[in-house]
Amino acid sequence: MNIISYPERSEWPELLTRPVQDSLAIEGKVLPILDLVKTKGDEGLRELAKKFDGVELAEFAFSQQEFDAAEGQLDEELKAAIRQAYQNIYTFHKVQLQPAEKIETMPGVTCWRRSVGIEKVGIYIPGGTAPLFSTVLMLGIPAQLAGCKEVVLCTPSNHPAILFAAKLVGVTSAFRIGGAQAIAAMAYGTESVPKVYKIFGPGNQYVTTAKMLISKEGIAIDMPAGPSEVAVYADDSAVASFVAADLLSQAEHGADSQVLLVSTSGKFLTAVNEELATQLEALPRRELAAQSIANSKAILVNSTYEAIDILNDYAAEHLILSVKDAELISDKIFNAGSIFLGNYTPESCGDYASGTNHTLPTNGYARAYSGVSVDSFVKKITVQHITEAGIKNIGPTVEIMAHAESLDAHKRAVTVRLNSLL
Ligand SMILES: NC(=O)c1ccc[n+]([C@@H]2O[C@H](COP(=O)([O-])OP(=O)(O)OC[C@H]3O[C@@H](n4cnc5c(N)ncnc54)[C@H](O)[C@@H]3O)[C@@H](O)[C@H]2O)c1
Ligand SMILES: N[C@H](CO)Cc1c[nH]c[nH+]1
Ligand SMILES: [Zn+2]
Numbered sequence: 538m539n540i541i542s543y544p545e546r547s548e549w550p551e552l553l554t555r556p557v558q559d560s561l562a563i564e565g566k567v568l569p570i571l572d573l574v575k576t577k578g579d580e581g582l583r584e585l586a587k588k589f590d591g592v593e594l595a596e597f598a599f600s601q602q603e604f605d606a607a608e609g610q611l612d613e614e615l616k617a618a619i620r621q622a623y624q625n626i627y628t629f630h631k632v633q634l635q636p637a638e639k640i641e642t643m644p645g646v647t648c649w650r651r652s653v654g655i656e657k658v659g660i661y662i663p664g665g666t667a668p669l670f671s672t673v674l675m676l677g678i679p680a681q682l683a684g685c686k687e688v689v690l691c692t693p694s695n696h697p698a699i700l701f702a703a704k705l706v707g708v709t710s711a712f713r714i715g716g717a718q719a720i721a722a723m724a725y726g727t728e729s730v731p732k733v734y735k736i737f738g739p740g741n742q743y744v745t746t747a748k749m750l751i752s753k754e755g756i757a758i759d760m761p762a763g764p765s766e767v768a769v770y771a772d773d774s775a776v777a778s779f780v781a782a783d784l785l786s787q788a789e790h791g792a793d794s795q796v797l798l799v800s801t802s803g804k805f806l807t808a809v810n811e812e813l814a815t816q817l818e819a820l821p822r823r824e825l826a827a828q829s830i831a832n833s834k835a836i837l838v839n840s841t842y843e844a845i846d847i848l849n850d851y852a853a854e855h856l857i858l859s860v861k862d863a864e865l866i867s868d869k870i871f872n873a874g875s876i877f878l879g880n881y882t883p884e885s886c887g888d889y890a891s892g893t894n895h896t897l898p899t900n901g902y903a904r905a906y907s908g909v910s911v912d913s914f915v916k917k918i919t920v921q922h923i924t925e926a927g928i929k930n931i932g933p934t935v936e937i938m939a940h941a942e943s944l945d946a947h948k949r950a951v952t953v954r955l956n957s958l959l
Contacts, residue, residue, distance in 0.1 A: 629892030645927020664694025677706025
């Protein structure tokens with residue numbers, strides 16, 4: 538990785554830009570895909586599956602036989618690992634369900650908020666370069682806990698672990714459709730694929746751009762969760778081989794991923810670079826990983842303050858703090874998707890099984906977005922009840938405000954009730 542000394546603030550935007558493709562060019566490719574699915578439905582999906590995934594499909598829906606066969610196609614060790622991950626992710630997400638608390642704002646005036654699962658949701662499971670069955674758990678478990686009635690899954694992969702995990706989380710229908718066309722199918726509905734109200738899931742730049750585009754057409758989305766990334770802040774207490782392994786773990790997702798290493802020690806940065814060269818050789822996906830490492834930077838800072846500053850500006854999807862006092866430093870981080878503390882907390886554990894969600898905002902969106910949680914799958918409906926005594930208490934306030942806004946019908950809705958109580 539290119540090692541650079543702490544840059545002037547004016548250089549940050551250019552230095553820290555992710556290697557995303559020109560968004561207008563991607564939009565130009567995605568818009569006709571959305572249009573084809575909207576106008577031609579299943580027929581359009583067939584054309585696109587052939588063009589982009591090289592498959593000719595008569596049916597898109599995975600059949601009951603495929604679901605039943607999936608379990609037998611996986612070895613016991615993998616099934617046990619998936620069940621363990623399910624337990625941990627379920628346990629972490631279950632506590633996110635909050636009971637409705639009734640609040641009396643003034644005597645006789647009670648307000649509360651009910652969480653209601655979004656009825657129809659779509660989950661996209663990436664499968665272009667790797668079958669991310671872990672994403673089925675990350676999206677399906679919060680949907681299950683939220684009580685979503687219909688959970689539609691789309692993926693370009695037919696890996697049996699995707700179907701095994703889909704059954705565990707109670708997906709209601711699953712389709713072998715990938716890319717922007719899968720997002721379009723769930724947004725508009727086709728003869729085979731049900732239309733949903735909100736679409737979740739990570740994916741490549743075609744998938745992410747499709748999500749952004751359909752969100753302008755009244756379909757909700759979770760967030761822009763594009764190419765994976767990780768930033769590591771390491772000091773002398775860190776272990777170079779661990780840090781290099783962490784950087785490669787996200788670099789291997791794709792050539793458009795980026796990793797960032799920040800350290801107060803030039804010696805450490807050089808040691809990580811040496812480790813990267815050795816470890817890359819052993820990776821099956823070394824070409825993808827090498828390309829993203831080539832897009833990445835190592836920054837030598839003079840102090841923890843400079844490190845915190847630059848990391849907050851970067852707003853990484855994942856941030857590993859391999860430093861002394863990691864928890865103390867993490868309190869100073871206000872822009873990151875998910876934070877990993879200390880030398881023995883590899884980001885991979887969050888990707889698969891520790892319990893937190895791996896669907897996280899990338900490309901700096903962590904400045905404003907959170908990762909997926911049960912909250913993402915519910916709507917909050919407010920409810921209120923005012924008693925006769927309550928309307929006498931609150932009524933005059935509303936009458937005065939409504940009159941001042943020149944909305945006398947609003948005022949009358951209170952006045953008629955107050956008069957009835959005279
Ligand atoms: N941010 C997160 O939370 C998170 C989590 C997991 C994965 N990811 C990211 O998800 C991505 C997965 O990408 P992937 O490509 O492996 O799988 P994918 O399923 O997202 O995309 C594959 C699909 O892209 C379509 N496609 C391929 N080339 C195309 C082209 N030229 N034009 C139009 N469509 C085309 C195909 O239809 C294919 O099915 C990676 O970038 C990974 O880093 C992010
Ligand atoms: N690192 C990805 C989130 O950015 C999630 C993932 C799934 N499998 C492996 N990794
Ligand atoms: Zn990962």
